[in-house]
Amino acid sequence: MELAFIQNMGGFFLIGILLISLIYFILWVYCLIDVIRSDFKDQNMKLIWVVILLFAQGFGPIAYLVLGPGTKKFA
Known part of the structure; x- marks a missing residue:
């Protein structure tokens, strides 16, 4: 039944x-990759961002792009 549903959805939707x-x-x-390569103000922030990216799949990358630059250490 599921296969018939997928076949009837159309190719454009699946693409x-x-x-x-x-x-x-x-x-x-x-x-x-950006988290792993970056230096942060607090040493624990790298671990925190990796955990957020791994376990918060829905909003993790978006949260990092919005909030991450504020936690990085700039040269």
Whole structure:
């Protein structure tokens, strides 16, 4: 039954879902790499951001892009 539902949704819908998923995955990987490479004011912030990115899949990368720059140490 589920397979019939997916076949009837149409290719454009599935391509859209796959495209959005791919963009979100690229954003998540970018944020994770940026956290690992960055220096933070507080040493524990790196661990906190990694945990947020790993366990808060829905809003983790967006929260990092909004709140993360304020916690980084700039040279």
